[in-house]
Amino acid sequence: xxxxxxxxxxxxxxxxxxxxxxxxxxxxxxxxxxxxxxxxxxxxxxxxxxxxxxxxxxxxxxxxxxxxxxxxxxxxxxxxxxxxxxxxxxxxxxxxxxxxxxxxxxxxxxxxxxxxxxxxxxxxxxxxxxxxxxxxxxxxxxxxxxxxxxxxxxxxxxxxxxxxxxxxxxxxxxxxxxxxxxxxxxxxxxxxxxxxxxxxxxxxxxxxxxxxxxxxxxxxxxxxxxxxxxxxxxxxx
Amino acid sequence: xxxxxxxxxxxxxxxxxxxxxxxxxxxxxxxxxxxxxxxxxxxxxxxxxxxxxxxxxxxxxxxxxxxxxxxxxxxxxxxxxxxxxxxxxxxxxxxxxxxxxxxxxxxxxxxxxxxxxxxxxxxxxxxxxxxxxxxxxxxxxxxxxxxxxxxxxxxxxxxxxxxxxxxxxxxxxxxxxxxxxxxxxxxxxxxxxxxxxxxxxxxxxxxxxxxxxxxxxxxxxxxxxxxxxxxxxxxxxxxxxxxxxxxxxxxxxxxxxxxxxxxxxxxxxxxxxxxxxxxxxxxxxxxxxx
Numbered sequence: 001x002x003x004x005x006x007x008x009x010x011x012x013x014x015x016x017x018x019x020x021x022x023x024x025x026x027x028x029x030x031x032x033x034x035x036x037x038x039x040x041x042x043x044x045x046x047x048x049x050x051x052x053x054x055x056x057x058x059x060x061x062x063x064x065x066x067x068x069x070x071x072x073x074x075x076x077x078x079x080x081x082x083x084x085x086x087x088x089x090x091x092x093x094x095x096x097x098x099x100x101x102x103x104x105x106x107x108x109x110x111x112x113x114x115x116x117x118x119x120x121x122x123x124x125x126x127x128x129x130x131x132x133x134x135x136x137x138x139x140x141x142x143x144x145x146x147x148x149x150x151x152x153x154x155x156x157x158x159x160x161x162x163x164x165x166x167x168x169x170x171x172x173x174x175x176x177x178x179x180x181x182x183x184x185x186x187x188x189x190x191x192x193x194x195x196x197x198x199x200x201x202x203x204x205x206x207x208x209x210x211x212x213x214x215x216x217x218x219x220x221x222x223x224x225x226x227x228x229x230x231x232x233x234x235x236x237x
Numbered sequence: 238x239x240x241x242x243x244x245x246x247x248x249x250x251x252x253x254x255x256x257x258x259x260x261x262x263x264x265x266x267x268x269x270x271x272x273x274x275x276x277x278x279x280x281x282x283x284x285x286x287x288x289x290x291x292x293x294x295x296x297x298x299x300x301x302x303x304x305x306x307x308x309x310x311x312x313x314x315x316x317x318x319x320x321x322x323x324x325x326x327x328x329x330x331x332x333x334x335x336x337x338x339x340x341x342x343x344x345x346x347x348x349x350x351x352x353x354x355x356x357x358x359x360x361x362x363x364x365x366x367x368x369x370x371x372x373x374x375x376x377x378x379x380x381x382x383x384x385x386x387x388x389x390x391x392x393x394x395x396x397x398x399x400x401x402x403x404x405x406x407x408x409x410x411x412x413x414x415x416x417x418x419x420x421x422x423x424x425x426x427x428x429x430x431x432x433x434x435x436x437x438x439x440x441x442x443x444x445x446x447x448x449x450x451x452x453x454x455x456x457x458x459x460x461x462x463x464x465x466x467x468x469x470x471x472x473x474x475x476x477x478x479x480x481x482x483x484x485x486x487x488x489x490x491x492x493x494x495x496x497x498x499x500x501x502x503x504x505x506x507x508x509x510x511x512x513x514x515x516x517x518x519x520x521x522x523x524x525x526x527x
Binding site for chain 1: 239432433436
């Protein structure tokens with residue numbers, strides 16, 4: 001799945017959240033979108049999901065121009081994307097297992113294979129003893145893993161992860177990132193992850209798109225994050 | 238997770254709203270079934286009178302036998318005449334006494350002279366009765382009074398028509414109450430589950446996918462309402478059957494024809510599912526816009 005942003009603007013009233021954003025992400029890439037809070041990282045993910053519409057410019061996913069795509073085309077694209085929302089977006093009155101079953105039903109996963117798929121992803125994110133609990137009964141880390149399990153269940157072409165490490169302790173944050181890296185390498189799944197954790201970005205040495213005040217300041221190198229972390233260290237010293 | 242499972246989940250998550258919607262539909266269909274049963278009974282009464290084609294011509298006092306014979310001949314010339322029976326004054330007294338034999342007060346003072354002689358005409362086609370009536374109604378020189386089922390039928394028709402009109406108005410009102418109750422309750426449920434619908438849409442659920450459980454829910458209320466409402470009305474009809482039927486004797490006002498009740502039940506289930514689907518579809522159209 002190819003994702004292309006071509007001179008995209010997003011305005012919220014008089015506020016320009018994104019200005020002249022252009023980049024291209026190819027299948028199988030692992031891309032960090034970095035920037036400070038309010039820089040516009042989550043807005044990019046919402047535009048990819050067509051949760052928000054671009055004010056100007058063109059977003060093309062899998063050859064479909066999102067501003068002109070039919071509802072069916074948009075639904076089809078969404079079914080190929082696994083999402084880990086910043087606030088998890090799990091359905092509160094469904095158990096972890098039911099949340100996963102829901103997305104499998106949405107993508108018309110074969111009914112006789114749903115239970116084995118649930119078992120597989122729950123094991124993958126290590127939530128076996130929490131599968132029948134409701135989101136309100138889970139900790140932040142468990143919620144994040146439940147959201148990841150839901151995203152993984154559909155064997156997506158792309159995973160969008162919006163600040164997935166934001167609410168996790170360092171150990172769980174690393175585990176999650178490692179898991180995403182494995183999925184990327186094993187399944188050739190595109191991972192687009194927003195974060196402001198430069199240490200994670202540097203350690204993985206993957207492509208990085210840096211956003212500042214709604215504009216791209218760096219759209220591509222794998223090691224540019226290192227420079228950033230060094231400059232941060234200098235600032236602290 | 239199938240849509241039916243989701244529908245069941247919705248029903249269980251807001252049991253009181255579900256119960257209200259169901260009760261309103263049960264009440265609506267109970268009223269509709271009762272009306273159908275009453276209407277069927279009234280039709281039986283009408284059929285009974287319509288299939289007893291008789292007319293009685295009361296003769297003026299003082300007619301000689303020739304005049305009576307002439308009237309009888311005239312009557313015999315009509316088509317579809319089955320029988321013409323002359324009831325003399327003496328015979329009329331005899332009948333009167335027989336009918337009131339348990340009440341001597343009524344028979345003591347009555348003599349044959351105060352009772353009119355009459356001709357009772359039975360026909361095979363009720364239309365002939367109307368022709369006879371039209372002809373003899375103006376013959377005041379020989380006919381004193383005419384009584385035939387038309388009066389009773391007309392009176393019954395008036396009553397039946399009034400009951401039917403009132404029933405239809407009542408059905409429309411309870412139908413509308415049921416319709417808007419389902420529509421509003423589905424709307425409330427959608428509002429309660431707005432977040433879930435939004436998440437499902439972001440995960441790639443089609444518009445129809447998120448609407449389907451609510452449509453099923455509306456149909457569920459309609460089908461169950463139709464089924465339970467009909468059954469309740471049948472039970473009530475069976476309980477009161479003997480007393481109502483004895484009042485309308487010899488007409489069988491409440492029948493035990495299983496085919497009739499089966500047809501009513503199926504029609505109401507079908508109609509209920511239609512109303513429920515339509516109401517929930519309107520609710521869904523109004524509240525799901527993303």
